[in-house]
Amino acid sequence: xxxxxxxxxxxxxxxxxxxxxxxxxxxxxxxxxxxxxxxxxxxxxxxxxxxxxxxxxxxxxxxxxxxxxxxxxxxxxxxxxxxxxxxxxxxxxxxxxxxxxxxxxxxxxxxxxxxxxxxxxxxxxxxxxxxxxxxxxxxxxxxxxxxxxxxxxxxxxxxxxxxxxxxxxxxxxxxxxxxxxxxxxxxxxxxxxxxxxxxxxxxxxxxxxxxxxxxxxxxxxxxxxxx
Amino acid sequence: xxxxxxxxxxxxxxxxxxxxxxxxxxxxxxxxxxxxxxxxxxxxxxxxxxxxxxxxxxxxxxxxxxxxxxxxxxxxxxxxxxxxxxxxxxxxxxxxxxxxxxxxxxxxxxxxxxxxxxxxxxxxxxxxxxxxxxxxxxxxxxxxxxxxxxxxxxxxxxxxxxxxxxxxxxxxxxxxxxxxxxxxxxxxxxxxxxxxxxxxxxxxxxxxxxxxxxxxxxxxxxxxxxxxxxxxxxxxxxxxxxxxxxxxxxxxxxxxxxxxxxxxxxxxxxxxxxxxxxxxxxxxxxxxxxxxxxxxxxxxxxxxxxxxxxxxxxxxxxxxxxxxxxxxxxxxxxxxxxxxxxxxxxxxxxxxxxxxxxxxxxxxxxxxxxxxxxxxxxxxxxxxxxxxxxxxxxxxxxxxxxxxxxxxxxxxxxxxxxxxxxxxxxxxxxxxxxxxxxxxxxxxxxxxxxxxxxxxxxxxxxxxxxxxxxxxxxxxxxx
Numbered sequence: 001x002x003x004x005x006x007x008x009x010x011x012x013x014x015x016x017x018x019x020x021x022x023x024x025x026x027x028x029x030x031x032x033x034x035x036x037x038x039x040x041x042x043x044x045x046x047x048x049x050x051x052x053x054x055x056x057x058x059x060x061x062x063x064x065x066x067x068x069x070x071x072x073x074x075x076x077x078x079x080x081x082x083x084x085x086x087x088x089x090x091x092x093x094x095x096x097x098x099x100x101x102x103x104x105x106x107x108x109x110x111x112x113x114x115x116x117x118x119x120x121x122x123x124x125x126x127x128x129x130x131x132x133x134x135x136x137x138x139x140x141x142x143x144x145x146x147x148x149x150x151x152x153x154x155x156x157x158x159x160x161x162x163x164x165x166x167x168x169x170x171x172x173x174x175x176x177x178x179x180x181x182x183x184x185x186x187x188x189x190x191x192x193x194x195x196x197x198x199x200x201x202x203x204x205x206x207x208x209x210x211x212x213x214x215x216x217x218x219x220x221x222x223x224x225x226x227x
Numbered sequence: 228x229x230x231x232x233x234x235x236x237x238x239x240x241x242x243x244x245x246x247x248x249x250x251x252x253x254x255x256x257x258x259x260x261x262x263x264x265x266x267x268x269x270x271x272x273x274x275x276x277x278x279x280x281x282x283x284x285x286x287x288x289x290x291x292x293x294x295x296x297x298x299x300x301x302x303x304x305x306x307x308x309x310x311x312x313x314x315x316x317x318x319x320x321x322x323x324x325x326x327x328x329x330x331x332x333x334x335x336x337x338x339x340x341x342x343x344x345x346x347x348x349x350x351x352x353x354x355x356x357x358x359x360x361x362x363x364x365x366x367x368x369x370x371x372x373x374x375x376x377x378x379x380x381x382x383x384x385x386x387x388x389x390x391x392x393x394x395x396x397x398x399x400x401x402x403x404x405x406x407x408x409x410x411x412x413x414x415x416x417x418x419x420x421x422x423x424x425x426x427x428x429x430x431x432x433x434x435x436x437x438x439x440x441x442x443x444x445x446x447x448x449x450x451x452x453x454x455x456x457x458x459x460x461x462x463x464x465x466x467x468x469x470x471x472x473x474x475x476x477x478x479x480x481x482x483x484x485x486x487x488x489x490x491x492x493x494x495x496x497x498x499x500x501x502x503x504x505x506x507x508x509x510x511x512x513x514x515x516x517x518x519x520x521x522x523x524x525x526x527x528x529x530x531x532x533x534x535x536x537x538x539x540x541x542x543x544x545x546x547x548x549x550x551x552x553x554x555x556x557x558x559x560x561x562x563x564x565x566x567x568x569x570x571x572x573x574x575x576x577x578x579x580x581x582x583x584x585x586x587x588x589x590x591x592x593x594x595x596x597x598x599x600x601x602x603x604x605x606x607x608x609x610x611x612x613x614x615x616x617x618x619x620x621x622x623x624x625x626x627x628x629x630x631x632x633x634x635x636x637x638x639x640x641x642x643x644x645x646x647x648x649x650x651x652x653x654x655x656x657x658x659x660x661x662x663x664x665x666x667x668x669x670x671x672x673x674x675x676x677x678x679x680x681x682x683x684x685x686x687x688x689x690x691x692x693x694x695x696x697x698x699x700x701x702x703x704x705x706x
Contacts, residue, residue, distance in 0.1 A: 013472035021479045081467060102467060103474035103506055106482065187542050188566055 003117050004028040006047040008038030008064065009079070010056055014102075018051075021106035027113070035059025039067055042074075049075045049117055051109075052096070054087050062087075062094045069095035073155040075116040079104075092196035097157040098183060099190075115184035116156070133166040133225055134214050136205055147205060157182060158201045161194075165215060165225040174222040198223055239370055243363045247342055248331065251358045254289050255329055255344040258356065262288075263348050271351050273303055285356070294355040308337040309357065316355070320345055324353050333360065340364045400427070403434060415442040456519045463513040470509055477502040504631075511633040515618065518640045525564060525644040531555040532596050532665070533589045539566050540587055544573040547600075551589030556596045558665045564641040568649075571634040572600040572661050580604030580658065596667050601660040606653040615651045615661075635661075 005027045009015040012033070019029045030045055032038035035056040042050060042064075050068060054061040065076055078091040078099045088099055100112050131138040137146045143159055145152045154162065160182045165173060173181075179189030182197075198217075202209040214226050263271075266279045276282070276295060282305050285293045295303040296313055304310055313321075316332065323330030324345030331344045336357050345355040394401075402419050409417035418438060419431040477499045484492055517523050533551040540547050543566075569587075576585045583603035590597045607615060614620045616639040619632040639649045647665035654660050 011468050011472060014475060017472060017475045017479055021475060024482060103471040105474060105478040
């Protein structure tokens with residue numbers, strides 16, 4: 001695996017050792033030390049994944065995240081301080097796919113990055129190549145979604161989440177099941193990942209995201225796709 | 228007061244009745260001695276009377292009804308209501324009237340209070356003139372009511388005045404004891420109203436001085452406590468950046484241990500272990516400082532305690548055995564906190580009884596549920612049991628290695644947030660057991676389900692299409 005990662009982190013020690021650790025794990029790593037430089041490097045490199053510190057000088061990490069999301073569906077993992085629960089939610093709402101709390105050990109970070117890079121469909125499970133959900137036409141091989149013929153840009157996480165639900169319309173998935181299947185968390189994942197991602201998918205595919213007709217909340221249980 | 232009221236009433240009553248009586252007498256006199264001879268100079272028979280128009284003439288002169296008693300039960304009345312009235316007149320009236328003088332009486336005539344004046348002119352029939360006394364009666368009734376209200380008002384006023392006077396004397400004492408009670412209850416802003424120059428005023432001044440000094444010492448104490456807490460929180464935050472670098476560095480070094488020469492390798496191993504210890508300590512401190520800042524909130528959802536415990540133990544201390552009923556024990560819990568509590572208890576047990584089996588027991592009844600973690604370590608001295616959940620408390624040096632000394636204190640804080648508590652005791656046969664007690668949730672209560680929770684149990688989970696949300700799904704063991 002030689003996926004290319006852009007690491008945006010202002011602390012030189014953390015930046016350097018993280019880059020060393022990621023390279024040792026087989027990634028190609030480029031770095032930037034502040035938000036503005038990070039955005040510039042991203043445009044220049046078009047990396048496979050962005051690893052983004054939330055607290056950055058010059059341009060806030062969350063702002064960088066929003067800027068990237070305006071143009072791209074590249075996987076973004078944010079680095080947040082433990083206990084700063086607001087950072088997590090705001091970061092996810094800004095479009096991050098996942099987050100890792102500081103301090104982190106390298107194996108933990110590598111695992112999250114791999115999960116964010118991995119396409120769910122590339123695993124052992126083979127599903128139909130084309131799915132439909134209401135007016136949505138989902139091409140699982142080409143990883144595209146069209147609503148009435150018009151393509152909708154979904155991030156990797158958003159796409160996997162949609163496919164997971166759309167594959168079994170009417171079946172209720174608990175947040176833990178979705179955390180396992182889409183994010184690769186098998187123990188105590190953060191349910192907010194699911195809730196925020198569902199919100200983001202709805203904002204893109206539903207006509208009225210406040211009154212969803214395709215991705216439904218099952219009170220007390222989780223989510224399901226409309227039959 | 229009553230005497231004045233009665234006097235007033237009698238006086239007014241007398242004046243009103245005298246007035247009517249004067250007026251009635253003059254009218255009767257005029258009717259009998261002027262009008263009657265003029266209109267009916269001869270003998271008066273019922274027929275001649277009726278024809279004379281006197282009946283109407285009398286009435287026209289005043290608001291008066293007339294009864295003419297011709298004798299032998301023959302009467303003429305100006306109003307048919309009065310037909311039987313004569314029979315009810317007292318003898319004192321009829322005899323005086325019959326004698327040719329004017330007689331009068333206060334009577335109820337045909338249901339109305341009236342003044343009846345009777346008399347005759349020579350050999351004429353006896354004339355009775357019935358004057359309405361209703362106006363007098365209603366005036367008197369109003370007066371009675373007025374007097375009664377005034378009387379009651381006076382009584383109430385007197386009582387209230389008496390109370391106020393008594394209170395005025397007792398108030399300083401009352402306010403003193405009220406202020407003392409408020410201070411005792413923790414309200415240090417309570418003061419006694421000052422003023423005056425008596426012994427109460429001196430007492431108030433002394434009391435308030437004492438309260439001022441108490442309030443300022445407590446405030447100082449709180450301020451320095453707040454300062455300490457802020458300091459801990461600031462320090463932990465400042466430590467985070469270098470700690471993040473250290474932890475990442477240590478984990479990179481750890482992955483390259485094999486390439487190091489023996490001495491450097493040992494040093495690197497120690498470095499890695501020490502960085503982990505430092506990380507645990509800093510994170511534990513930050514966690515406690517969040518509790519101190521009251522920044523922690525539980526996210527309570529109905530949770531099957533047995534399933535949750537099995538999942539946590541499987542993820543945290545695989546060698547431990549879990550003993551509990553197969554049927555769900557539903558508690559209102561926060562899976563993340565449950566994980567922190569049990570994780571810390573298991574760490575504690577694992578550290579102090581390395582190698583010996585750790586047993587976990589889950590029990591529950593209608594009102595409470597317990598999780599007990601039992602080790603076969605050395606246990607703790609009996610007098611240390613109560614202090615086990617204090618921060619940095621060291622029951623003995625050996626029960627402290629490799630942990631921050633904060634794990635049990637943190638577990639206790641989390642337990643409190645879940646509405647439960649931790650307790651510890653030594654086991655028969657050696658070892659320590661720590662028990663988490665939690666209130667059992669009312670599964671039917673809708674409020675617990677309102678959160679749309681990740682780990683919520685709910686019959687509504689099933690959608691008829693094979694939903695897989697089972698209680699134990701909420702926290703699956705590490706695969």
